[in-house]
Amino acid sequence: MKDRSVRRAAVAAGLLVVLVVAALAVEPRLRALGVTGMVERFDAFRAVAALSFGVPGLFVVAQRPGCRVGWVMVLTGAAQGLGVALGAYGLLGINESGGLPGDDWAMWVSNWLWMPAYLVVPTVFLLLFPDGRLPSRRWRPAMAVAVVAIVANTLDWMLRPVPYENVPGMFPAGYAGVLAGLRGLPDVLDAPVAVCTAGAVVAAVASLTVRYRSSGEEVRRRLQWVLAAALLTVALAGVALAAPWGAVVIASAAVPLPVAVSVAIVAHRLWDLDLLLSRALAFGALSVALLGTYALVAFTLGGVLGPGVSAVLVALVVHPLYVRVLAAANRLVYGEREDPARALRRLGTRLSDAGSPGELLDRMAAEVGRVLRVHYVAVEESGVVVASSGRPGEVAESMPLLHRGERVGTLLLGERLRPKDRGLMGELAPHVAVAVHAHRLGADLERSHGRMLAARQEERDRLLYELHDGLGPGLAALALQTDRGRRLVDTDPEKAKKVMSELSQRIRATVEDVRTIVNDLRPPPLDDLGLAGALAELGRGFAGDLTVEVRVPPDLPALPPPVELAAYRIAAEALTNAVRHAMASRCTVTLSATDTLELRVRDDGVGVGAPARRGFGLTSMRRRSEELNGTFELLTGDGPGTHLLVRLPLAA
Numbered sequence: 001m002k003d004r005s006v007r008r009a010a011v012a013a014g015l016l017v018v019l020v021v022a023a024l025a026v027e028p029r030l031r032a033l034g035v036t037g038m039v040e041r042f043d044a045f046r047a048v049a050a051l052s053f054g055v056p057g058l059f060v061v062a063q064r065p066g067c068r069v070g071w072v073m074v075l076t077g078a079a080q081g082l083g084v085a086l087g088a089y090g091l092l093g094i095n096e097s098g099g100l101p102g103d104d105w106a107m108w109v110s111n112w113l114w115m116p117a118y119l120v121v122p123t124v125f126l127l128l129f130p131d132g133r134l135p136s137r138r139w140r141p142a143m144a145v146a147v148v149a150i151v152a153n154t155l156d157w158m159l160r161p162v163p164y165e166n167v168p169g170m171f172p173a174g175y176a177g178v179l180a181g182l183r184g185l186p187d188v189l190d191a192p193v194a195v196c197t198a199g200a201v202v203a204a205v206a207s208l209t210v211r212y213r214s215s216g217e218e219v220r221r222r223l224q225w226v227l228a229a230a231l232l233t234v235a236l237a238g239v240a241l242a243a244p245w246g247a248v249v250i251a252s253a254a255v256p257l258p259v260a261v262s263v264a265i266v267a268h269r270l271w272d273l274d275l276l277l278s279r280a281l282a283f284g285a286l287s288v289a290l291l292g293t294y295a296l297v298a299f300t301l302g303g304v305l306g307p308g309v310s311a312v313l314v315a316l317v318v319h320p321l322y323v324r325v326l327a328a329a330n331r332l333v334y335g336e337r338e339d340p341a342r343a344l345r346r347l348g349t350r351l352s353d354a355g356s357p358g359e360l361l362d363r364m365a366a367e368v369g370r371v372l373r374v375h376y377v378a379v380e381e382s383g384v385v386v387a388s389s390g391r392p393g394e395v396a397e398s399m400p401l402l403h404r405g406e407r408v409g410t411l412l413l414g415e416r417l418r419p420k421d422r423g424l425m426g427e428l429a430p431h432v433a434v435a436v437h438a439h440r441l442g443a444d445l446e447r448s449h450g451r452m453l454a455a456r457q458e459e460r461d462r463l464l465y466e467l468h469d470g471l472g473p474g475l476a477a478l479a480l481q482t483d484r485g486r487r488l489v490d491t492d493p494e495k496a497k498k499v500m501s502e503l504s505q506r507i508r509a510t511v512e513d514v515r516t517i518v519n520d521l522r523p524p525p526l527d528d529l530g531l532a533g534a535l536a537e538l539g540r541g542f543a544g545d546l547t548v549e550v551r552v553p554p555d556l557p558a559l560p561p562p563v564e565l566a567a568y569r570i571a572a573e574a575l576t577n578a579v580r581h582a583m584a585s586r587c588t589v590t591l592s593a594t595d596t597l598e599l600r601v602r603d604d605g606v607g608v609g610a611p612a613r614r615g616f617g618l619t620s621m622r623r624r625s626e627e628l629n630g631t632f633e634l635l636t637g638d639g640p641g642t643h644l645l646v647r648l649p650l651a652a
Helices: 004-034 043-063 068-095 103-119 121-128 137-158 189-213 219-243 246-254 258-268 279-298 307-334 340-351 357-372 419-491 493-521 524-540 561-580 617-629
Strands: 376-381 384-390 396-401 406-413 547-550 586-593 598-605 631-634 642-649
Touching: 004 043, 004 068, 043 258, 068 103, 068 121, 068 258, 103 121, 103 137, 121 137, 121 189, 137 189, 189 219, 219 258, 246 357, 246 493, 340 524, 340 586, 357 376, 357 384, 376 419, 396 419, 396 493, 406 419, 419 493, 419 598, 524 547, 524 561, 524 586, 561 586, 561 598, 561 617, 561 642, 617 642
Parallel strands: 547 586
Antiparallel strands: 376 384, 376 406, 396 406, 586 598, 598 642, 631 642
């Protein structure tokens, strides 16, 4: 629906340009007939205003049909464009010997149509900007005064005779027009209408000032350009009343406000529009080019070449300029969307010096926002925004981020894109996915490092407990018993022998305690037999309670010590659970290895439905797996038998 509206807006904008170009094409012939130039008769202002207000306004209402500010711009541009075209048609018919159908009435409509379009801008437009509503109810009288001023001034011009008394050289001698004899509104109303008009303009500018002072920083930034342009427009309009080149000044007064509105929309997304306004900006620049080229051709070659050749010459000169202006406007508004290869090259250059994965992702989001020229970009991972750039807002576009076929996140944009821009977004997405994957690996590494530090501290605390509360007191007791035996050697040899015998037994017990502590750090069978042999010996230790079958491929590669220890501890815990909780009679332990060590433990017990089996044992096995960036899966649900699958990276 929006695309259809945009196409309609483009067609309407093209028709508006055709109207203005048609009026320009007639101008050389009018000069040949001795008619006063368009600058002197204020048609230059109307042509500029038609394009600079009408084209941006059409794109605004195409995206936001309910935007009152956009409709004011459209009506202003349409009235000015129609007025300048009707004026050119009427003047041509009135001054040609044969005349044209309806030329008198066309001239009459053109004579007054500019007035409402001219006054609505410094009054109604400013009162409604930027959200299409008055600042408050207290401004309703100001709007009423503005409407009265527009209606009164329009009626005054509608009731005047067609010939401009202050612009000679427009009509043949004796031409009276369709309303000959009328003089507009009574003279007694001139002063009240002038005061009403001035008051409406002052109130409109004041409303912008009030909005500026009462708004937040973001709205203030939006209003700065427009407020400055409004003051400049009012100043130019005032200067035009006294300046010798008043018509030229009036024509220039049509430019600041629509340019400022376009900048506000482009720079701050005032109405959250699609970025089609680059065309509008290009048309605005085109209007200036048309008038400048027209002036050059009309004043130098118009009388020689005639209107048709002059119009073709204008088109030939202006079209290449329009192409360049459109390209510049696209770069301003769309960023590097129009050059995907350049965008990707800059993306790689900007990201090459990124530091941590988090910084890489932040730079990626900022670079995507700059390339696509959107005000908000976010990267979502597991439902959480892990990086963003710009001002947060409603998400209008999203794209899944895939890395090696796995979805690692989502790229979110705060604005809609054109269909071809989604293609560029698709080219950027894999690079963002790599950054997200790197961020995920970095986060996993940090978590793993944290778990390893915690496990190391836990192991140190356990050793401290064993040494301080177990081995330490035992060694102290041995020292005391040794001293006692030494004292008894001379006085009571028999009792000394008995003490030394007890001392020998206690020393052996202490040695076993030391072995137990060492074995808890790394079981000796792992060093003596390797993982396969250690698991086989572990299984034989359950003989009588559980039949254990260990399946190990003959080409099992050498494994890193941390992986061997984790696999051994997990298998030992699983076998203990099978006997203690599952009441299993058979259990199979299977090993395989590629780039990961895969450990499977299956038993024929009662399953994992019992709460006891879901307790510390499973938690311990899962923790040991995750400490090495591995995975732990319980593949069977409630019911007979248990199947555990553990994968441990060999690069851990």
